[in-house]
Amino acid sequence: MEKKTVDVIINSKVYSLTGFEEADYLQKVAAYINGRLQELKEQPGFLRQSPDMQNVMLQLNIADDYFKLRDKYHEMQETMIRQDKDLYALKHEVVEKKLKIEELEKKLAGGI
Numbered sequence: 001m002e003k004k005t006v007d008v009i010i011n012s013k014v015y016s017l018t019g020f021e022e023a024d025y026l027q028k029v030a031a032y033i034n035g036r037l038q039e040l041k042e043q044p045g046f047l048r049q050s051p052d053m054q055n056v057m058l059q060l061n062i063a064d065d066y067f068k069l070r071d072k073y074h075e076m077q078e079t080m081i082r083q084d085k086d087l088y089a090l091k092h093e094v095v096e097k098k099l100k101i102e103e104l105e106k107k108l109a110g111g112i
Contacts, residue, residue: 003020011034033058036065040054
């Protein structure tokens with residue numbers, strides 16, 4: 001895979017990023033950061049904070065998003081595992097019922 005250089009705009013500044021990711025992906029990441037930054041700028045008092053504090057607030061908000069999504073992902077994985085087990089149990093029950101039906105049909109056919 002070849003390294004690429006992509007210019008992105010974050011907080012009205014142009015940054016040249018070099019890496020293996022596609023340009024569209026890096027633009028999407030920059031747009032996400034700009035969106036979160038815009039949300040913070042709309043909060044009362046945010047712009048009165050020092051640039052360092054604004055950056056920390058942005059970082060904390062992005063980390064918060066990450067941890068919430070990670071927790072949701074794990075929760076969904078656990079739900080999927082539980083549902084897979086339930087599905088397996090239901091399939092097993094269906095097979096048992098089919099065997100019981102076949103057994104009863106044989107008894108019925110033998111009795112006639």
